[in-house]
Amino acid sequence: xxxxxxxxxxxxxxxxxxxxMALSIGDAQLLDCDIEEPNAHLLLNPTISRAEPxxxxxxxxxxxxxxxxxxxxxxxxxSAIFVGSEKVxxxxxxxxxxxxxxxxxxxxAITEEERxxxxxxxxxxxxxxxxxxxxxxxxxxAVPVIKEVKRHIKNGENVILDSPPGTSCPVIETVDGxxxxxxxxxxxxxxxxxxxxxxxxxxxxxxxxxxxxxxxDVGNRKVHRYCQERNIPVLLEIPFKRKIxxxxxxxxxxxxxxxxxxxxxxxxxxxxxxxxxx
Amino acid sequence: xxxxxxxxxxxxxxxxxxxxxFAVLAKTAVLADCDVDAxxxxxxxxxxxxxxxxxxxxxxxxxxxxxxxECGLCREKCRFDAITEDFKINPFACEGCGVCVIVCPVNAxxxxxxxxxxxxxxxxxxxxxxxxxxxxxxxxxGKLVTLVRQKAKMLAERExxxxxxxxxxxGIGCPVIASVTGVDAxxxxxxPTMSGIHDLERALQLLAHFGVLPFVCVNxxxxxxxxxxxxxxxxxxxxxxxxGIIPFNPLVTEAMVNGKPIVEYAPESDVAxxxxxxxxxxxxxxxxxxx
Numbered sequence: 001x002x003x004x005x006x007x008x009x010x011x012x013x014x015x016x017x018x019x020x021m022a023l024s025i026g027d028a029q030l031l032d033c034d035i036e037e038p039n040a041h042l043l044l045n046p047t048i049s050r051a052e053p054x055x056x057x058x059x060x061x062x063x064x065x066x067x068x069x070x071x072x073x074x075x076x077x078x079s080a081i082f083v084g085s086e087k088v089x090x091x092x093x094x095x096x097x098x099x100x101x102x103x104x105x106x107x108x109a110i111t112e113e114e115r116x117x118x119x120x121x122x123x124x125x126x127x128x129x130x131x132x133x134x135x136x137x138x139x140x141x142a143v144p145v146i147k148e149v150k151r152h153i154k155n156g157e158n159v160i161l162d163s164p165p166g167t168s169c170p171v172i173e174t175v176d177g178x179x180x181x182x183x184x185x186x187x188x189x190x191x192x193x194x195x196x197x198x199x200x201x202x203x204x205x206x207x208x209x210x211x212x213x214x215x216x217d218v219g220n221r222k223v224h225r226y227c228q229e230r231n232i233p234v235l236l237e238i239p240f241k242r243k244i245x246x247x248x249x250x251x252x253x254x255x256x257x258x259x260x261x262x263x264x265x266x267x268x269x270x271x272x273x274x275x276x277x278x
Numbered sequence: 279x280x281x282x283x284x285x286x287x288x289x290x291x292x293x294x295x296x297x298x299x300f301a302v303l304a305k306t307a308v309l310a311d312c313d314v315d316a317x318x319x320x321x322x323x324x325x326x327x328x329x330x331x332x333x334x335x336x337x338x339x340x341x342x343x344x345x346x347x348e349c350g351l352c353r354e355k356c357r358f359d360a361i362t363e364d365f366k367i368n369p370f371a372c373e374g375c376g377v378c379v380i381v382c383p384v385n386a387x388x389x390x391x392x393x394x395x396x397x398x399x400x401x402x403x404x405x406x407x408x409x410x411x412x413x414x415x416x417x418x419x420g421k422l423v424t425l426v427r428q429k430a431k432m433l434a435e436r437e438x439x440x441x442x443x444x445x446x447x448x449g450i451g452c453p454v455i456a457s458v459t460g461v462d463a464x465x466x467x468x469x470p471t472m473s474g475i476h477d478l479e480r481a482l483q484l485l486a487h488f489g490v491l492p493f494v495c496v497n498x499x500x501x502x503x504x505x506x507x508x509x510x511x512x513x514x515x516x517x518x519x520x521x522g523i524i525p526f527n528p529l530v531t532e533a534m535v536n537g538k539p540i541v542e543y544a545p546e547s548d549v550a551x552x553x554x555x556x557x558x559x560x561x562x563x564x565x566x567x568x569x
Contacts (some may be wrong), residue, residue, distance in 0.1 A: 009318070010286075010288065010290045010291075011289040011290010011448075012289075012290060036448075036451045036454075037289075037448065037476070039288070075380070077336075077374055077376055077389075096375055098357055098373065099357055100375055100376055140452035140455050166315040166447065166448070167316055168314075168419045169419075170449075170451065171415075172417075189321050189534055190294065190321065190534060193316075193318060193321060197316060198414075200414040201414040201415040204414070249470060251471075
């Protein structure tokens, strides 16, 4: 079963839920797909067994073969290639690696080379396998790194995907193919607003979902009311506790120090399993 | 004109709370909400929309079923796995590159523009605001951020304002890059946690990469004084101006529930007072730099 953890709003506790749930069920795979700001490893202190670069393909133009016909620059939807009178310029950060320019060039003047945009780390913490990616500073495109992380999903295992915040392409890439998505929110106007946007995305993608309310006793009751009205299951509520915040600040998953929560995260997972098998 | 971006790396550290406070304190700045896929600033500043513009950020392939001979070339050449086994386009995966269009032997595929969101110009009690809403699940948030920033700049020029305050999104990828390129300064709002420190460092590296003057403040510093101290000394060692610590206070959530910036909702609170100090430090640093 593949369960993704998403949120819309940042800082609602996605990684906290992902890590504590993974620790509670044990023998699982945790994939941190927030490759812009990966944090799960800070809570798990994994032993890293392998690190690999993540590459994308970008065009290289053979100036001797090129006759400046401009078909490539007219084709490129991302303005990543510019044919000047003297030279052809490639803007690697804009390139989506679709390969179209190599196909359209009538003189076969364009080939591709690999460009590093991030890295992948594979390790373990106890009986958990942790895979996470890291986008290089200044690189805009998160999706290819997320794809690389997700290539390590082992079929048939319990897989937990920690998503980045927001509702745009990196989130879509992460949650795509999940059996279930847990949305972590907080009961505030920001939390509710961003939850509603994420719900729209998941409904369009036809991924079943439920909600975990973090810091459940702050703010107001509108998140709860919204979930009730829309028949969205509230799977778990985590209260605001200074102890939880302080443990997080020190990089300690709180269910390790507050064992009653191990049980609750296990129940959460079993609840999800029940909903998926329905 | 000066442009200041509020960013954080990690989500939920208090960017929008601080941006809204700056909006009140600045009195006449132009505001830009560049968190286009989960914008929240409008819930504190209540903009009245004056102008709406459709955002066509990307294209989508469309297969004409009456022409398609199901040869499979498009599926083979598409690097985004956007064409399903039964020759339908998966709109979530399609990046609108057009490779399928050129490989199709029977010209069954075209690219169509899709509306991926809207950009707005609005008026708030505290000045003009440019903002946007990316349609849920759409790509190209970076382009929409660029559009919002162009609008903000245009407003500032038109209204003779010399300051644009930009609320960024979490992360360090395309929308954040679009929010920080070419600005005069970036304020990183950090959280005193292990994750917060890690993400702060990456956000600072991003600012350095794009040559943006960095400032750092710690929000909810009393969650961990040790980590706050680590952040302060990290900034000192790296020559980064540290502009203040803001305490944790439930009044911040209360102000949010009431739809008000904290400096307006509870001007005498410790949070409001510290936010004001942070603002004044940044403002004087911005003013002392030449245009």
